[in-house]
Structure formats: C-alpha cells, structure tokens
Amino acid sequence: MDLRVVMQSDLVSVLPHLPAVKAAEVMEQQGFRHFPVVDENNDLVGVVSQLDLLRHRGQLESLTIKDVMVQTPLVMAPGDSVADAAGLMITHKVSCIPLLEDGKLVGIVTTIDLLSLLARM
Secondary structure (H helix, E strand, O other), X not given: OEHHXXXXXOOOOXXXXXXXXXXXXXXXXXXXXXXXXXXXXXXXXXXXXXXXXXXXXXXXXXXXXXXXXXXXXXXXXXXXXXXXXXXXXXXHOOOEEEEEEOOEEEEEEEHHHHHHHHHHO
C-alpha cells in the first residue's frame, strides 16, 4: 500500500522568515501539529512541529520559523510504501514526513494518518 492512501494533500505551509509565535498560534487555533516550511519558490526547506515550538517556549516572540524548524527533514514520495514510512518514523523518531514528487511538495504523512489507517483495518 502506498502513501497516496493516507497522505494529506491539502497543505498549509509557512515561510521561514515568519515569527515562530504565529505558527504556534495557528497550530493551536486550527489543530495542526506540523507545518511544511517552504521558500518563496514553494520549495521545501524544512518542517516545524508542535514539539519544535514547545522546545522554544518562552522565546517564540523573538524567533522565526527558521530558528526552530528542522532544516533537513526526511522526505518520501507518494508512491513509497506505508510500511517504509512507518519504519522511518520509528527509526528516526519523527512524527511527519513531507512527500515530494518531481522535487515539489505534494503532501505530508503523519503518525496520526498511519494510526487512522490502522484503525480502519
């Protein structure tokens, strides 16, 4: 089974120069746990998670997304297997993987997506 079955393709991304506190506010208001971080060309440059923001709690007003994001996230393709994604998440202790196709961000898969799939089985 490939990641197209579970991936989220209706993405909300952020730019690296935005205030980190703004990402925290949107996460809280909208219930997001991760944001892909893209540059002005919409190329993936990182990922910021709720945990990344919590690690900098109390400093967010003075930091940008770039200051708190993971700059070299694991990436996969939509055609890669669900099992491989789960294995990478476990091995690298990450809770999301951006999905690229022809070098462009097309989706994201999270641990919640994988657990939802498991619950439907």
